[in-house]
Amino acid sequence: MEVSHPPIPTGTERSTAISDPPIEFGLWSLVPALLAVVLAFVTREAVFSLLVACIAGVLIAGDGLLGVPDLLQRAMGDADFVWVLLVEISIGVLVAFLLKSGATGQFTRLMQHRLRSARGVQLFGWLLGMLIFFSDYFSPLLTGPVMRPLTDRARISREKLAYICDSTSAPMCVLVPLSAWAVYIAGLLVGNGPIGDTTAALGVFARSIGLNFYAILAVGMVGLIAAGVLPEFGPMRKAERRAREENLPLAKGATPMMAVELSDIEPAAQITKPRLLVNFALPLATVVCVALGSFLTTGKARILEAFMLAATVSGVALWLQGLAMKEVIAVATQGIKGVTPAVILLGLAFAIKLICKDLHTAEYVIHSAGAWLTPTLLPALAFGVCAFISFSTGTSWGTYAIAIPIFVPLALEFSDGGLTMLVYGTVAAVAGGGVFGDHCSPLSDTTILSSFGAASDHVDHVKTQLPYAATAATGALVLYILLGLW
Secondary structure (H helix, E strand, C coil): CCCCCCCCCHHHHHHHHCCCCCCCCCCHHHHHHHHHHHHHHHHHHHHHHHHHHHHHHHHHCCCCCCCCHHHHHHCCHHHHHHHHHHHHHHHHHHHHHHHHHHHHHHHHHHHHHHHHHHHHHHHHHHHHHHHHCCCCCCCHHHHHHHHHHHHHHHHCCCCHHHHHHHHCCCHCCCCCCCHHHHHHHHHHHCCCCCCCHHHHHHHHHHHHHHHHHHHHHHHHHHHHHHHCCCCCCCCHHHHHHHHHHHHHCCCCCCCCCHHHHHHCCCCCCCCCCHHHHHHHHHHHHHHHHHHHHHHHHCCCCCCCHHHHHHHHHHHHHHHHHCCCCHHHHHHHHHHHCCCHHHHHHHHHHHHHHHHHHCCCCCHHHHCHHHCCCCCCCCCHHHHHHHHHHHHHHHCCCCHHHCCCHHHHHHHHHCCCCCCCHHHHHHHHHHHHHHHHHHCCCCCCCCHHHHHHHHEEHHHHHHHHHHHHHHHHHHHHHHHHHHHHCC
16 A cells, blocks of 8 residues: 555654554454454445444444544545545546547557457556556556456456456565655665665665565466466456356446446547547556656656546547537546445545554554564564454555564564575565555455456455465465575
8 A cells, every 4th residue: 555654663663663562452453354354255245344344443442333423534534545535536537538538449449459369458457557566556547447448348357357457556566676665665674773774775675575475476476367377266267257158247236346427438429530649648648657757756656646637638638629618527527426436435444444553453463473483483474464464454554664663673683683584584574464465455445446447346356366365375475484494
């Protein structure tokens, strides 16, 4: 997760992070997150599940039912949530304009002549997702809408598209030393043993990339499955068979994260000859140039500004091609209505993260695992604990802020203060464990945005992706055990 994160602890704050936190709720602190996950799978109603979990959380915290409005107000008044809300609204408006111009249909027909097989379409989506390595938000929000018409025509399920979007977002970002993830993790490493400054910290991060087994396996599995080297398995196999044999991108009864107000927009009758360069290439080039350009020049990708400018460019292009301004505004309104399901889900997901923070869920998990720490088990345990925390809370950066000040000093202590393979492996294990939850937790904003970008049912996306993520996590865990023994 890229925006919702605490400040990098330094000095006294880092020392406080290592000391025993106030653990008041014990096992009860796990209830809200676990309840949300279990109910989502049982009821297939993500909004209901998150709402029940929020109610349980405020009751455990002792705030009573009157604490629910306060929790929702805090969550939806959070600056990070407002930022994501504005990004989603801008995306909805941009997609509505692209559909109204007829550009998406023209692009689909053009690419269909070049990508003649479902395998080619999937590999193209995999490569596109990996190319957008600088933001785990930007990647699924661009890859999904661009690829969706192609995957639908190729009879590829929306669940598969959401998996491709999700598995090339956060897992890819943590493998690139130029990303915001690298800078954030490096900031948390500064001050630990011989890691005296950001330059040294970035060097440690770079050395740990080759040991980030989960992220490597997660990204690699997408390419191998897309190429047909690895067979489909689990619920994804059933979803792909449905899409291929019945031509149903979505399961019967599924609730896509994109409302019909957006997905059912028809091209404007006034635009008889869609101009692909103006209506499709120019808005997308605007998004990429602003986001990537700002990242390369300032170190921060201006994602909101990129999508807002692209939506403006697309809207002006529609107006210049004959649509009345009143109709342009009506199309924009349809786009805003279309993102409502994702906005509701994201708001509740932010509320769950707040209640988990109030209950000290992550701190309880880490301190409960302290008795098991040994040099041999340290990388594997660090990965497992961080994976559990990030899956339960839906945040990777929050997991890093808590876990790095605990696990990295322990690795340095076991290594007599030197930068050894154990230290690099522990850093990689924490980074990969944090990505696991951001990648596949139903509470993660990145997972929700992947469902939104692909217009997939959110619960179906999580159910079909989880066996693949669990396979990569199991492989990573085995490799970390071997690394500890080595």
